[in-house]
Amino acid sequence: MHSNKEASEDCRPCLECSRDNGCLSCLGKLFLFLRREGMWHHGSCLQSCPAGYYGVRGQDMNRCMKCKAANCERCFSKDFCTKCKQGFKLFKGRCLRSCPEGTYPHLTDCIEGCLLGPWGEWTSCEHNGVTCGFRWGRQSRTRVSSSNCPAQSEDRKCRMKKRCPTQRRANERKGKGKRRRKEQKSHQNTTLMELPGEK
Structure with a gap:
Protein backbone atom coordinates (compact mmCIF):
# COMPACT_ATOMS: atom_id res chain seq x y z
CA MET A 1 0.00 0.00 0.00
CA HIS A 2 1.33 3.46 -0.91
CA SER A 3 1.38 5.71 2.17
CA ASN A 4 1.35 9.50 1.54
CA LYS A 5 2.15 8.90 -2.13
CA GLU A 6 0.90 12.35 -3.10
CA ALA A 7 3.20 13.99 -0.54
CA SER A 8 6.25 13.80 -2.79
CA GLU A 9 7.17 13.31 -6.44
CA ASP A 10 9.92 10.96 -5.16
CA CYS A 11 7.24 8.46 -4.21
CA ARG A 12 6.16 7.86 -7.82
CA PRO A 13 8.40 4.78 -8.51
CA CYS A 14 8.12 3.49 -4.93
CA LEU A 15 6.33 0.42 -3.77
CA GLU A 16 6.29 1.87 -0.25
CA CYS A 17 6.96 5.49 0.64
CA SER A 18 7.39 7.76 3.67
CA ARG A 19 6.88 11.53 3.80
CA ASP A 20 10.12 12.02 5.73
CA ASN A 21 12.33 9.30 4.26
CA GLY A 22 11.09 8.96 0.67
CA CYS A 23 11.08 5.48 -0.83
CA LEU A 24 11.26 2.53 1.55
CA SER A 25 10.92 -0.18 -1.15
CA CYS A 26 10.85 -0.13 -4.96
CA LEU A 27 8.80 -1.53 -7.80
CA GLY A 28 10.12 -4.33 -10.03
CA LYS A 29 13.81 -4.20 -10.95
CA LEU A 30 14.51 -0.71 -9.57
CA PHE A 31 17.28 -0.16 -7.00
CA LEU A 32 16.64 1.52 -3.66
CA PHE A 33 19.22 4.29 -3.18
CA LEU A 34 19.52 5.83 0.30
CA ARG A 35 21.33 9.16 0.50
CA ARG A 36 22.13 10.84 3.76
CA GLU A 37 20.58 14.25 4.40
CA GLY A 38 21.90 15.48 7.74
CA MET A 39 20.60 13.07 10.36
CA TRP A 40 18.14 11.40 7.96
CA HIS A 41 18.28 8.96 5.05
CA HIS A 42 16.21 9.78 2.01
CA GLY A 43 15.32 6.88 -0.30
CA SER A 44 14.74 6.95 -4.04
CA CYS A 45 14.16 4.21 -6.64
CA LEU A 46 16.55 4.21 -9.61
CA GLN A 47 17.10 2.23 -12.82
CA SER A 48 20.85 2.07 -12.03
CA CYS A 49 22.98 3.12 -9.07
CA PRO A 50 24.81 6.48 -9.15
CA ALA A 51 28.60 7.02 -9.22
CA GLY A 52 30.31 5.62 -6.14
CA TYR A 53 27.68 2.86 -5.69
CA TYR A 54 26.98 -0.60 -7.09
CA MET A 61 14.71 -5.77 -2.57
CA ASN A 62 17.44 -4.41 -4.87
CA ARG A 63 19.77 -1.93 -3.17
CA CYS A 64 22.55 0.50 -4.06
CA MET A 65 25.63 -0.12 -1.92
CA LYS A 66 28.60 2.22 -1.53
CA CYS A 67 31.94 1.39 -3.20
CA LYS A 68 34.62 0.72 -0.58
CA ALA A 69 37.62 0.76 -2.97
CA ALA A 70 39.75 3.91 -2.52
CA ASN A 71 39.50 6.68 -5.17
CA CYS A 72 36.80 4.75 -7.03
CA GLU A 73 34.08 6.45 -9.07
CA ARG A 74 32.20 3.33 -10.21
CA CYS A 75 32.48 -0.23 -8.93
CA PHE A 76 31.26 -3.73 -9.77
CA SER A 77 31.31 -4.88 -6.17
CA LYS A 78 32.35 -3.47 -2.79
CA ASP A 79 36.12 -3.69 -3.44
CA PHE A 80 36.32 -4.05 -7.24
CA CYS A 81 36.44 -0.72 -9.06
CA THR A 82 35.46 -0.28 -12.75
CA PRO A 100 52.91 -0.78 -11.41
CA GLU A 101 56.04 -2.32 -12.95
CA GLY A 102 55.33 -4.41 -16.04
CA THR A 103 52.35 -2.24 -17.05
CA TYR A 104 51.92 1.03 -18.94
CA PRO A 105 49.25 3.75 -18.78
CA HIS A 106 46.63 3.78 -21.56
CA LEU A 107 43.75 6.27 -21.28
CA THR A 108 42.22 5.56 -17.81
CA ASP A 109 43.79 2.11 -17.25
CA CYS A 110 47.12 0.38 -16.61
CA ILE A 111 47.71 -2.25 -19.30
CA GLU A 112 49.84 -5.34 -18.70
CA GLY A 113 52.64 -6.00 -21.17
CA CYS A 114 55.07 -3.63 -22.83
CA LEU A 115 54.62 -0.61 -25.04
CA LEU A 116 57.57 -1.00 -27.41
CA GLY A 117 58.98 1.47 -29.89
CA PRO A 118 60.04 0.71 -33.49
CA TRP A 119 62.97 -1.59 -34.29
CA GLY A 120 66.40 0.05 -34.65
CA GLU A 121 68.87 -0.55 -37.49
CA TRP A 122 70.61 -3.92 -37.88
CA THR A 123 74.20 -4.02 -36.60
CA SER A 124 77.02 -4.89 -39.01
CA CYS A 125 77.42 -8.56 -39.89
CA GLU A 126 80.10 -10.13 -37.64
CA HIS A 127 81.70 -13.46 -36.77
CA ASN A 128 83.51 -13.47 -33.38
CA GLY A 129 83.86 -9.68 -33.56
CA VAL A 130 85.28 -9.72 -37.13
CA THR A 131 83.34 -8.18 -40.04
CA CYS A 132 85.04 -10.08 -42.90
CA GLY A 133 86.92 -13.24 -43.78
CA PHE A 134 84.05 -15.66 -43.16
CA ARG A 135 81.08 -16.76 -45.24
CA TRP A 136 78.39 -16.37 -42.51
CA GLY A 137 78.01 -14.15 -39.46
CA ARG A 138 75.27 -12.75 -37.25
CA GLN A 139 73.72 -9.32 -36.77
CA SER A 140 71.19 -7.95 -34.27
CA ARG A 141 68.78 -5.10 -33.65
CA THR A 142 66.82 -3.82 -30.64
CA ARG A 143 63.71 -1.84 -29.83
CA VAL A 144 63.31 0.19 -26.66
CA SER A 145 60.33 0.07 -24.30
CA SER A 146 58.67 3.35 -23.33
CA SER A 147 57.37 1.70 -20.13
CA ASN A 148 59.26 -0.11 -17.36
CA CYS A 149 59.77 -3.25 -19.47
CA PRO A 150 63.20 -4.34 -20.74
CA ALA A 151 64.23 -3.62 -24.34
CA GLN A 152 63.64 -6.39 -26.88
CA SER A 153 66.33 -7.67 -29.22
CA GLU A 154 66.57 -10.18 -32.06
CA ASP A 155 69.39 -11.52 -34.22
CA ARG A 156 69.70 -13.27 -37.56
CA LYS A 157 72.22 -15.08 -39.76
CA CYS A 158 73.85 -12.84 -42.37
CA ARG A 159 76.25 -13.20 -45.31
CA MET A 160 79.68 -11.68 -44.75
CA LYS A 161 82.36 -10.33 -47.07
CA LYS A 162 84.55 -13.37 -47.53
CA ARG A 163 87.71 -11.38 -48.17
CA CYS A 164 88.95 -8.56 -45.99
CA PRO A 165 90.40 -5.39 -47.64
CA THR A 166 93.98 -6.30 -46.46
CA GLN A 167 93.62 -9.78 -48.00
CA ARG A 168 92.52 -8.20 -51.25
CA ARG A 169 95.63 -6.02 -51.42
CA ALA A 170 97.84 -9.04 -50.68
CA ASN A 171 95.95 -11.09 -53.26
CA GLU A 172 96.19 -8.26 -55.77
CA ARG A 173 99.98 -8.15 -55.24
CA LYS A 174 100.12 -11.94 -55.65
CA GLY A 175 97.95 -11.65 -58.74
CA LYS A 176 100.23 -9.00 -60.27
CA GLY A 177 103.27 -11.19 -59.60
CA LYS A 178 101.55 -14.18 -61.22
CA ARG A 179 100.56 -12.04 -64.20
CA ARG A 180 104.16 -10.82 -64.62
CA ARG A 181 105.48 -14.37 -64.47
CA LYS A 182 102.87 -15.51 -66.99
CA GLU A 183 103.73 -12.60 -69.26
CA GLN A 184 107.46 -13.40 -68.97
CA LYS A 185 106.83 -17.08 -69.78
CA SER A 186 104.62 -16.27 -72.73
CA HIS A 187 107.25 -13.72 -73.93
CA GLN A 188 109.99 -16.37 -73.65
CA ASN A 189 107.82 -18.88 -75.54
CA THR A 190 107.24 -16.42 -78.40
CA THR A 191 110.95 -15.55 -78.64
CA LEU A 192 111.81 -19.24 -78.72
CA MET A 193 109.30 -19.79 -81.48
CA GLU A 194 110.85 -16.96 -83.50
CA LEU A 195 114.48 -18.11 -83.26
CA PRO A 196 116.23 -18.29 -86.68
CA GLY A 197 116.57 -21.75 -88.02
CA GLU A 198 113.18 -22.78 -86.57
CA LYS A 199 111.34 -21.29 -89.57
Missing part, protein backbone atom coordinates in the same frame (compact mmCIF):
# COMPACT_ATOMS: atom_id res chain seq x y z
CA GLY A 55 23.73 -2.54 -7.38
CA VAL A 56 22.95 -5.65 -5.34
CA ARG A 57 19.89 -7.67 -6.30
CA GLY A 58 18.07 -9.41 -3.47
CA GLN A 59 14.97 -11.59 -3.10
CA ASP A 60 13.02 -8.94 -1.25
CA LYS A 83 36.16 3.47 -13.09
CA CYS A 84 38.54 5.63 -11.08
CA LYS A 85 38.37 9.24 -10.00
CA GLN A 86 40.33 11.74 -12.10
CA GLY A 87 44.11 11.51 -11.64
CA PHE A 88 44.03 7.74 -10.93
CA LYS A 89 44.56 4.74 -13.20
CA LEU A 90 42.55 1.52 -12.99
CA PHE A 91 44.42 -1.79 -12.60
CA LYS A 92 42.73 -5.07 -11.60
CA GLY A 93 39.87 -3.32 -9.80
CA ARG A 94 42.11 -0.86 -7.90
CA CYS A 95 42.76 2.84 -8.46
CA LEU A 96 46.44 3.81 -8.47
CA ARG A 97 48.37 7.09 -8.79
CA SER A 98 50.92 5.42 -11.11
CA CYS A 99 50.98 2.12 -12.99
